[in-house]
Amino acid sequence: MHYASFVSPEGTPSWGIVEDAKVYDLGPGGLDLAPTLSDAVREGIFGTVSRDQFAAAPAVDEADVRFLPPVTKPEKIICIGVNYRSHQEETGKVEQKAPTVFTRFADTQMGHLAPALMPASTTQFDYEGEMALVISHDAWQVPKEEAFDYVAGYGAYNDFSVRDWQRNASQWIPGKNFPGTGAFGPYLVPASDIEDLDSMVLQTRVNGEVRQQAALGDLYFSIPELIEYVTGFTKLSAGDVIVTGTPGGVGLFMEPQGLLSEGDVVEVEITGLGVLRNTVQRSE
Known part of the structure; x- marks a missing residue:
């Protein structure tokens, strides 16, 4: 699966999964599984989200989000x-x-x-x-x-x-x-x-x-x-x-x-x- 960090059309930083040109919001604007993709990695959530789970999240067109680096603030x-x-x-x-x-x-x-x-x-x-x-x-x-x-x-x-x-x-x-x-x-x-x-x-x-x-x-x-x-x-x-x-x-x-x-x-x-x-x- 393709995970990404992004800014939503409403201006909210979030993260989620991209599939078929749709971005499924798993962050604060969506399912709220973790605040950021970095937190999802730290908490062991990254890579464990099922298709049934993310399909229930709100989605927007990939073209309508602004991509961020997947890990926005790494320590190193x-x-x-x-x-x-x-x-x-x-x-x-x-x-x-x-x-x-x-x-x-x-x-x-x-x-x-x-x-x-x-x-x-x-x-x-x-x-x-x-x-x-x-x-x-x-x-x-x-x-x-x-x-x-x-x-x-x-x-x-x-x-x-x-x-x-x-x-x-x-x-x-x-x-x-x-x-x-x-x-x-x-x-x-x-x-x-x-x-x-x-x-x-x-x-x-x-x-x-x-x-x-x-x-x-x-x-x-x-x-x-x-x-x-x-x-x-x-x-x-x-x-x-x-x-x-x-x-x-x-x-x-x-x-x-x-x-x-x-x-x-x-x-x-x-x-x-x-x-x-x-x-x-x-x-x-």
């Missing part, structure tokens, strides 16, 4: 850099001994169809199509053999990057934390709904042109390895997000460069997780 967003061999090769960062890790702040995120805000201070705005996972419950020093027990669900992510700010120094955080640059959504799909994670394909398109494409099985550090590594140094809580890395094909390393301009439409599609779409807008 941990991002992984250069985690596909194709991206390692184009960046020259090959044979890593451990994952490259940086943080993204929750207030930089936006949802499906929201504008991707290109800062006025840059001419190097880039896309990074990725898959994100959401943690199901408190996780600390999790062995990789148990890692999938800590995954609530998966969604598409676009880690829009301000390359000149990112490359000013060895730390990437400035280039990854401008407002309106962390696109997440449109849906969060329960891990229990995924039959073969490795065969799922991630594709990023700019104005319809395919720029990135890879199977999730091509991750250099696997999801269990990432969870083991990240929880080895920080405690994660229900609703926290790990963004797992981007394949080769980012605009910076194309010849000629394929960096983004105002008006470009960027889509990240992952098998079974939907299409995340954002249009680049120059911020003031």
Whole structure:
């Protein structure tokens, strides 16, 4: 099932299930199962709602809601850099001994169809199509053999990057934390709904042109390895997000460069997780 966080036509933030272009409200404006999708994850409700149950909820057309990031206020967003061999090769960062890790702040995120805000201070705005996972419950020093027990669900992510700010120094955080640059959504799909994670394909398109494409099985550090590594140094809580890395094909390393301009439409599609779409807008 496709779960989503959204703002209703009446302006009420809520969450629910999307099916056949209808949004069934399970939050405060509907069945009131939990205040937010994050609370639903924390309380063990996420992924357990039956079709008969959500069909009884009030519904509106998907086109009439404003999508929010599925998890609107995670305590931690941990991002992984250069985690596909194709991206390692184009960046020259090959044979890593451990994952490259940086943080993204929750207030930089936006949802499906929201504008991707290109800062006025840059001419190097880039896309990074990725898959994100959401943690199901408190996780600390999790062995990789148990890692999938800590995954609530998966969604598409676009880690829009301000390359000149990112490359000013060895730390990437400035280039990854401008407002309106962390696109997440449109849906969060329960891990229990995924039959073969490795065969799922991630594709990023700019104005319809395919720029990135890879199977999730091509991750250099696997999801269990990432969870083991990240929880080895920080405690994660229900609703926290790990963004797992981007394949080769980012605009910076194309010849000629394929960096983004105002008006470009960027889509990240992952098998079974939907299409995340954002249009680049120059911020003031």
